[in-house]
Amino acid sequence: MDLVEKDLKYIWHPCSQMKDYEELKPIIIDNGKGVYLYDKNGKEYIDIVSSWWCNLLGHRNPTINEAIISQLGRLEHVIFANFSHEPAIALCEQLMEVIPKGLSKFNFSDNGSAAVECALKMSFQYQYQTGHKEKTKFMCLTDGYHGETLGALSVGSMDLYAKIYKPMLMDTVHIESPDCYRCPFGKNRGNCSCECFAYAEKAFAAHGEETCAMIVEPLVQGSAGMRIYPALYLKKMRELCDRYGVLLIADEIATGFGRTGKMFAFDHAGVSPDIMCVSKGLTGGYLPMAITITTDKIYDAFYAEYSEGKAFMHSHTYSGNPLGCAAALAVQKVLREEHILEKAAIRAEYTTKRLNEALLDHPNVGEIRHIGLIHAIELVTDKQAKTGFDGSLRIGYQIYKKALENGLILRPLGNVLYFNPPLTITETEIDKAIAICANALSEVLGK
Numbered sequence: 092m093d094l095v096e097k098d099l100k101y102i103w104h105p106c107s108q109m110k111d112y113e114e115l116k117p118i119i120i121d122n123g124k125g126v127y128l129y130d131k132n133g134k135e136y137i138d139i140v141s142s143w144w145c146n147l148l149g150h151r152n153p154t155i156n157e158a159i160i161s162q163l164g165r166l167e168h169v170i171f172a173n174f175s176h177e178p179a180i181a182l183c184e185q186l187m188e189v190i191p192k193g194l195s196k197f198n199f200s201d202n203g204s205a206a207v208e209c210a211l212k213m214s215f216q217y218q219y220q221t222g223h224k225e226k227t228k229f230m231c232l233t234d235g236y237h238g239e240t241l242g243a244l245s246v247g248s249m250d251l252y253a254k255i256y257k258p259m260l261m262d263t264v265h266i267e268s269p270d271c272y273r274c275p276f277g278k279n280r281g282n283c284s285c286e287c288f289a290y291a292e293k294a295f296a297a298h299g300e301e302t303c304a305m306i307v308e309p310l311v312q313g314s315a316g317m318r319i320y321p322a323l324y325l326k327k328m329r330e331l332c333d334r335y336g337v338l339l340i341a342d343e344i345a346t347g348f349g350r351t352g353k354m355f356a357f358d359h360a361g362v363s364p365d366i367m368c369v370s371k372g373l374t375g376g377y378l379p380m381a382i383t384i385t386t387d388k389i390y391d392a393f394y395a396e397y398s399e400g401k402a403f404m405h406s407h408t409y410s411g412n413p414l415g416c417a418a419a420l421a422v423q424k425v426l427r428e429e430h431i432l433e434k435a436a437i438r439a440e441y442t443t444k445r446l447n448e449a450l451l452d453h454p455n456v457g458e459i460r461h462i463g464l465i466h467a468i469e470l471v472t473d474k475q476a477k478t479g480f481d482g483s484l485r486i487g488y489q490i491y492k493k494a495l496e497n498g499l500i501l502r503p504l505g506n507v508l509y510f511n512p513p514l515t516i517t518e519t520e521i522d523k524a525i526a527i528c529a530n531a532l533s534e535v536l537g538k
């Protein structure tokens with residue numbers, strides 16, 4: 092039996108209709124280098140989606156490899172309750188240099204969804220222990236995505252992932268999210284004052300008093316199709332949360348570590364959240380690790396005699412894993428010493444220019460939006476009406492399959508194709524990716 096047959100015999104792949112694999116078999120990757128992945132036959136693929144947005148600095152990055160190997164020679168793991176280690180401490184010290192002002196306490200876990208669950212429980216308990224037992228609800232944006240566990244799904248609102256589980260989920264308040272491409276107020280990017288923030292004000296007026304926290308994907312609603320909205324919205328949200336005593340949770344799992352051009356998306360707004368979740372890029376996409384970072388003020392509400400029962404009784408076996416910390420430390424070192432963000436900004440501008448040249452005139456390209464190196468191409472049947480393709484046509488998926496044949500991993504989000512490459516991608520690699528993308532698009536859509 093070959094590897095593909097064995098794979099299909101045993102493995103239930105994530106987020107997949109396994110029947111699709113009858114036609115498009117799993118691709119067995121043998122090795123990677125930089126933005127490239129290579130399959131068993133030596134075929135090359137450009138990893139333009141950063142292996143689900145986590146590969147930050149290329150595959151087999153020498154500095155990260157070395158850091159993990161070196162840590163392996165000392166300690167692979169240790170219980171993190173009452174025990175600690177140098178890599179975790181050094182990592183917190185490093186992160187203090189780059190995270191938004193006011194955040195200062197680090198609670199480790201091992202994946203993004205876990206970091207979100209931690210943030211939700213932490214905010215609930217904070218309110219409870221500071222005299223606000225009435226604050227039991229959570230608020231979130233429509234079309235948000237925060238992970239797949241039940242708490243995270245409850246504050247997510249994409250039917251694709253959540254609908255069937257509704258009876259199992261918490262009752263949360265969903266605020267109509269900014270939709271800048273199809274703005275209901277008829278504004279364009281650049282000429283708006285976040286008129287849509289009125290939805291948030293209305294929701295807070297109705298539910299603010301009973302709400303313990305509001306969670307957002309800052310600036311980019313990733314799974315919704317890389318929907319990008321202005322920093323002003325976050326600024327307004329900060330003020331609104333303060334007015335109602337609602338904690339603001341920033342889910343920077345996808346946007347953190349330079350993806351939006353600044354270290355964190357919140358940096359664009361010049362305000363800080365009360366709680367920030369990071370994961371994906373944290374270890375450069377090497378090891379599963381996440382951190383829920385919060386303020387002294389929140390931490391202090393749990394600090395008391397043991398008998399008062401105020402401790403945060405929350406843990407994960409792999410909390411603070413030393414290998415993950417070593418990888419994350421190496422990521423910070425590379426970001427800093429190799430001036431990655433400055434260089435990525437130049438590549439981002441280049442990508443925008445080249446993508447626009449290649450695709451903007453295509454009759455089915457409704458919008459090419461971008462922030463940092465993230466670029467999204469929204470496909471429509473009619474540019475004027477901005478009508479999306481019928482979901483049953485799976486247009487994005489057809490283009491994905493075509494691009495795969497030609498060596499580009501362009502995994503779509505419905506009708507949205509996107510580039511979210513390692514920040515180290517070069518101009519030549521960008522050109523190559525754009526050429527394959529444009530080719531796949533015209534092969535599937537004609538024109």
Ligand SMILES: *Cc1c(COP(=O)(O)O)cnc(C)c1O
Pocket residue numbers: 202203204205207236237238239308313342343344345370371
């Ligand atoms: C990926 C993602 C998560 C979930 O992280 P997992 O590690 O997949 O559980 C949560 N929020 C956002 C914004 C994400 O992009």
